[in-house]
Amino acid sequence: MNDFEFYSPTRFVFGRGVTDAVGQHVAELGYKRALLVYGGGSVVRTGTLARVKESLAKAGIEFVELSGVRPNPEVASVREGIAVARENDVDLVLPVGGGSTIDCAKAIAFGVFHDGDVWDFFAKKAVIEQALPLMCVLTIPAAGSEGSSSCVISNDSIDAKFGVNSDLIRPKVSFLDPELTFTLPAYQTAAGVTDMIAHICERFFSGTGSSEVTDNIATGIIRTLINQAPVAIAEPENYEARANIMWSGTLAHNDLAGCGLNAVPTSRAGGWESHALEHQLSAFDTSITHGAGLAVMMPAWMRFVWREDPNRFLAFADLVFGIEPVDETEEAVEDAVTAAIDELQAFFAELGMPTKLGEFGLKPENIDSFLATLKANKGEVFGGFKKITLEDARVIYESAF
Amino acid sequence: MNDFEFYSPTRFVFGRGVTDAVGQHVAELGYKRALLVYGGGSVVRTGTLARVKESLAKAGIEFVELSGVRPNPEVASVREGIAVARENDVDLVLPVGGGSTIDCAKAIAFGVFHDGDVWDFFAKKAVIEQALPLMCVLTIPAAGSEGSSSCVISNDSIDAKFGVNSDLIRPKVSFLDPELTFTLPAYQTAAGVTDMIAHICERFFSGTGSSEVTDNIATGIIRTLINQAPVAIAEPENYEARANIMWSGTLAHNDLAGCGLNAVPTSRAGGWESHALEHQLSAFDTSITHGAGLAVMMPAWMRFVWREDPNRFLAFADLVFGIEPVDETEEAVEDAVTAAIDELQAFFAELGMPTKLGEFGLKPENIDSFLATLKANKGEVFGGFKKITLEDARVIYESAF
Numbered sequence: 006m007n008d009f010e011f012y013s014p015t016r017f018v019f020g021r022g023v024t025d026a027v028g029q030h031v032a033e034l035g036y037k038r039a040l041l042v043y044g045g046g047s048v049v050r051t052g053t054l055a056r057v058k059e060s061l062a063k064a065g066i067e068f069v070e071l072s073g074v075r076p077n078p079e080v081a082s083v084r085e086g087i088a089v090a091r092e093n094d095v096d097l098v099l100p101v102g103g104g105s106t107i108d109c110a111k112a113i114a115f116g117v118f119h120d121g122d123v124w125d126f127f128a129k130k131a132v133i134e135q136a137l138p139l140m141c142v143l144t145i146p147a148a149g150s151e152g153s154s155s156c157v158i159s160n161d162s163i164d165a166k167f168g169v170n171s172d173l174i175r176p177k178v179s180f181l182d183p184e185l186t187f188t189l190p191a192y193q194t195a196a197g198v199t200d201m202i203a204h205i206c207e208r209f210f211s212g213t214g215s216s217e218v219t220d221n222i223a224t225g226i227i228r229t230l231i232n233q234a235p236v237a238i239a240e241p242e243n244y245e246a247r248a249n250i251m252w253s254g255t256l257a258h259n260d261l262a263g264c265g266l267n268a269v270p271t272s273r274a275g276g277w278e279s280h281a282l283e284h285q286l287s288a289f290d291t292s293i294t295h296g297a298g299l300a301v302m303m304p305a306w307m308r309f310v311w312r313e314d315p316n317r318f319l320a321f322a323d324l325v326f327g328i329e330p331v332d333e334t335e336e337a338v339e340d341a342v343t344a345a346i347d348e349l350q351a352f353f354a355e356l357g358m359p360t361k362l363g364e365f366g367l368k369p370e371n372i373d374s375f376l377a378t379l380k381a382n383k384g385e386v387f388g389g390f391k392k393i394t395l396e397d398a399r400v401i402y403e404s405a406f
Numbered sequence: 407m408n409d410f411e412f413y414s415p416t417r418f419v420f421g422r423g424v425t426d427a428v429g430q431h432v433a434e435l436g437y438k439r440a441l442l443v444y445g446g447g448s449v450v451r452t453g454t455l456a457r458v459k460e461s462l463a464k465a466g467i468e469f470v471e472l473s474g475v476r477p478n479p480e481v482a483s484v485r486e487g488i489a490v491a492r493e494n495d496v497d498l499v500l501p502v503g504g505g506s507t508i509d510c511a512k513a514i515a516f517g518v519f520h521d522g523d524v525w526d527f528f529a530k531k532a533v534i535e536q537a538l539p540l541m542c543v544l545t546i547p548a549a550g551s552e553g554s555s556s557c558v559i560s561n562d563s564i565d566a567k568f569g570v571n572s573d574l575i576r577p578k579v580s581f582l583d584p585e586l587t588f589t590l591p592a593y594q595t596a597a598g599v600t601d602m603i604a605h606i607c608e609r610f611f612s613g614t615g616s617s618e619v620t621d622n623i624a625t626g627i628i629r630t631l632i633n634q635a636p637v638a639i640a641e642p643e644n645y646e647a648r649a650n651i652m653w654s655g656t657l658a659h660n661d662l663a664g665c666g667l668n669a670v671p672t673s674r675a676g677g678w679e680s681h682a683l684e685h686q687l688s689a690f691d692t693s694i695t696h697g698a699g700l701a702v703m704m705p706a707w708m709r710f711v712w713r714e715d716p717n718r719f720l721a722f723a724d725l726v727f728g729i730e731p732v733d734e735t736e737e738a739v740e741d742a743v744t745a746a747i748d749e750l751q752a753f754f755a756e757l758g759m760p761t762k763l764g765e766f767g768l769k770p771e772n773i774d775s776f777l778a779t780l781k782a783n784k785g786e787v788f789g790g791f792k793k794i795t796l797e798d799a800r801v802i803y804e805s806a807f
Contacts, residue, residue: 006584006649008421013414020409020671183407217646218630218654225622232618245618248407252665253619261662264653270421 006216006265009274012172013259015152019181019252021244024056024142027099028064030178031140036097038067039140040090042110043101045072048144051188057101057142069093071113074102077159077166077291078109083123086113090137098139103197104148104157104295107141111156111174114139127158127167136173142180145189146251147197147296149204149258151179154273159288164378166288170273181255183247191238195356196296198234198250201257202227202349203279203299208263209321210307211275212314212390216265223262224324226253231325234356268389276389278310279303281382282401285375286367293365300358304350305405311342313391318342325349362405372402407617407666410675413573414660416553420582420653422645425457425543428500429465431579432541437498439468440541441491443511444502446473449545452589458502458543470494472514475503478560478567478692479510484524487514491538499540504598505549505558505696508542512557512575515540528559528568537574543581546590547652548598548697550605550659552580555674560689565779567689571674582656584648592639596757597697599635599651602658603628603750604680604700609664610722611708612676613715613791617666624663625725627654632726635757669790677790679711680704682783683802686776687768694766701759705751706806712743714792719743726750763806773803 018026031039039061041054048054061068071086090098090113100110115136116123125131141151150156154175157168186194205223230253236246256262263274282305283298311318315338322328322345330337354360376395379387386392393401419427432440440462442455449455462469472487491499491514501511516537517524526532542552551557555576558569587595606624631654637647657663664675683706684699712719716739723729723746731738755761777796780788787793794802 006646006653008424010417010419012417014417016411016413016415018411018671019665023409216650216653217633218627218650218657221626221630222623222657225626226619229619229622245407248666249617249619252407252617256619256623264420265649270419 007214007267008270009264009267010270011260011264013152013175013261015176015259016178017152017181017255018178021182021184023180023182024053024185025060027057027140027142027180028060028062028066031061031066031097032064034177036066036138038069038093038095039097039099040086040093040095040113041068041070041099041101042074042086042106042113043072044074044106047188048101051185053142053144053185054101068099069095074106074109075291076105076294077287078105080124080158080160082109083112083116083158086110087116087123090117096137098137099142100139101142101144103143103145104150107148107150108156108158110139111150112158114174115171124160126169127160133169133171133173136171139174139176140178140180141176143251144185145193145197146186146254147200149201149254151176151181152255152259154260157284159291161291164288164374165381166284167382179255181251183244183251186247186251187242189241191357192294194237194250195234195358196294197254198230198296198356199300199353199358200296201254202230203303204257205262206303207275207277207279208266210317210390211263211266211268213268213274214266215317215320219262219264219266220320220324224321226256226262227325229253231352238356276387278388278390278393279306281379281387282306282398284382285378286362286365288378289371289374290365290367297358300353301360301362301405302401304346305401307346308404309397309401310391311346315342318345321345362402369403369406372399375402408615408668409671410665410668411671412661412665414553414576414662416577416660417579418553418582418656419579422583422585424581424583425454425586426461428458428541428543428581429461429463429467432462432467432498433465435578437467437539439470439494439496440498440500441487441494441496441514442469442471442500442502443475443487443507443514444473445475445507448589449502452586454543454545454586455502469500470496475507475510476692477506477695478688479506481525481559481561483510484513484517484559487511488517488524491518497538499538500543501540502543502545504544504546505551508549508551509557509559511540512551513559515575516572525561527570528561534570534572534574537572540575540577541579541581542577544652545586546594546598547587547655548601550602550655552577552582553656553660555661558685560692562692564782565689565775566782567685568783580656582652584645584652587648587652588643590642592758593695595638595651596635596754596759597695598655599631599697599757600701600754600759601697602631602655604704605658606663607704608676608678608680609667611718611791612664612667612669614669614675615667616718616721620663620665620667621721621725625722627657627663628726630654632753639757677788679789679791679794680707682780682788683707683799685783686779687763687766689779690772690775691766691768698759701754702761702763702806703802705747706802708747709805710798710802711792712747716743719746722746763803770804770807773800776803
């Protein structure tokens with residue numbers, strides 16, 4: 006087990022109707038004026054936004070609003086939110102939505118304290134040293150941003166989708182009401198579950214070690230998702246399925262699943278290769294849902310790298326799918342590992358996720374664009390499990406068509 | 407899945423040599439004068455206390471000391487610590503030791519703000535509303551106090567051992583260095599692991615529900631402990647075994663393993679029946695190690711109550727031991743449940759834990775004393791999985807001889 010720090014200070018308020026308790030929690034922590042951040046579609050349609058506003062009003066909390074945050078949130082929204090936050094002197098940022106909305110809110114929370122442009126943080130020209138407190142109302146379980154230190158923002162002008170991490174942007178309180186996810190379409194449900202599994206796999210295949218207790222927890226979460234996701238898709242109002250998925254999504258990304266796998270104690274475990282490969286797709290075409298991109302790129306990455314440490318993949322095969330090699334020959338190991346990756350990809354496909362990049366309308370000639378932004382983001386070589394060169398990345402992208 | 411709140415704000419600093427980073431963390435959080443709390447035996451002998459003091463001195467942190475805290479800490483030590491804390495105007499309480507030392511430190515942390523006697527909190531005549539911040543250096547993994555909201559103190563004058571809970575006494579930072587546990591004797595190692603498993607079982611058998619993801623996590627931790635404890639006892643300096651046990655002990659009791667099982671959202675899951683039955687033993691004879699008492703009382707409680715919800719015990723049998731009933735008959739269910747309880751008790755025995763109360767030198771005629779303090783503590787009826795009357799408790803105690 007590697008040395009690590011684990012710090013997940015968020016209070017998670019989980020269950021039926023917790024949306025109506027937002028104002029009370031804001032008041033208890035002494036905040037006075039919130040910036041509500043949201044997309045605009047479903048949270049308005051379903052009445053969730055109205056419930057949050059009513060809850061704030063009842064508790065005597067003032068609020069201003071930033072709406073129109075899109076999936077793969079763009080830095081322009083962040084800039085707009087920073088301006089609103091400054092003009093109104095808010096003391097809390099309160100996103101209502103999924104990971105995109107929460108990430109936009111996080112960038113606003115640290116951007117308000119920066120004299121320059123907020124993109125400086127993503128371009129590594131500035132470091133997060135201060136942030137407004139955040140509270141989240143989660144409506145799309147997927148990104149785990151409600152408990153994570155991470156924030157990913159797109160910049161369309163340079164086809165970039167970059168991330169930053171800081172403990173300062175872990176939310177104070179996150180409200181998780183599984184009933185809010187009853188209306189989530191099957192595709193979004195599936196993409197969310199894929200993202201959760203990817204968050205665990207990025208850590209599991211960190212390339213820097215293992216820990217029995219962390220491995221048992223991590224694969225226990227994946228097995229839950231594999232059991233519950235088909236139920237939630239078949240019965241969208243199945244509370245148990247929705248609740249298990251929602252809480253799994255938080256635990257998949259609050260760093261619990263990486264304890265003991267970190268390269269250095271204060272780092273996040275893993276090289277995040279699948280995420281890096283996917284981010285270039287949704288940076289190229291912002292209509293691509295992150296989880297759907299991962300459903301294609303993660304198995305492709307796994308097939309490319311597993312020989313680097315077959316035992317780690319055998320542990321995954323056993324703990325997640327109960328697949329063991331029939332003997333110790335190289336062939337049996339390859340069969341077992343391949344069977345596990347096949348099972349994982351088949352599971353994504355059964356949920357309705359794509360298996361090939363062509364299904365997004367992408368073409369092999371787009372690979373040069375992916376590689377250009379990958380290089381700008383990650384440099385010539387990246388990865389923790391196995392060093393991936395740009396030429397390796399080309400091979401992985403090609404294999405995904 | 408029941409509604410719940412999960413809040414574990416402690417920063418866990420885990421790994422080799424983290425003891426030497428204590429001063430730096432204290433300084434970073436801006437504290438100036440700490441009350442060091444410790445027992446006196448092993449932390450002095452092994453040099454751990456000296457390392458902590460050196461680390462504090464290097465960081466320019468002043469400190470005063472309370473030593474001599476015993477296992478099953480007595481309220482007199484707490485009172486002494488409160489006096490020292492007040493006289494020296496400390497702004498941090500810093501226990502170095504196991505659960506007893508940490509619990510004593512916690513009681514000092516909230517006791518300093520109370521005008522009356524600190525026992526008022528345990529007698530339910532006062533409520534924790536304020537506490538000094540705590541940081542812990544853990545040397546005996548068992549009680550989970552390094553991440554928990556709980557604090558258990560004995561009062562010899564009334565043969566009582568009572569607990570309180572508050573989020574205000576969750577440590578700010580806990581330092582977990584598995585190498586410090588290399589010198590832990592086999593008996594203490596075994597008793598600690600038993601306590602950890604009990605912490606998970608108390609929640610698992612809460613009687614108020616289940617959650618697939620929590621069940622997978624909880625039983626994954628138990629399986630880790632069952633694998634790693636014999637290794638740590640056979641090879642006391644096996645780092646992986648010690649590290650897995652140490653981190654498992656924290657996760658067994660920071661409330662992660664109870665998410666979705668709570669009776670009410672802000673409660674802790676479970677009726678804590680085995681703990682209640684055991685506390686009367688170590689209140690009666692303070693030389694009884696809590697975990698060793700649990701090794702006897704928990705299986706005895708399980709055999710008494712399992713018929714209340716056989717399916718919950720079947721889930722435990724399957725997820726922990728892979729034991730399934732051969733068919734759906736009542737007999738097959740009983741066989742499977744009994745086999746699982748037998749396996750659990752055999753595991754404790756293999757670690758060197760007692761299986762009968764006589765091994766502590768206790769006698770059946772002591773049961774009246776256990777019942778008297780149980781009644782004072784829990785009333786006529788207690789329990790979440792099944793309501794336990796004092797007559798039931800007598801039957802369970804008798805079965806444990």
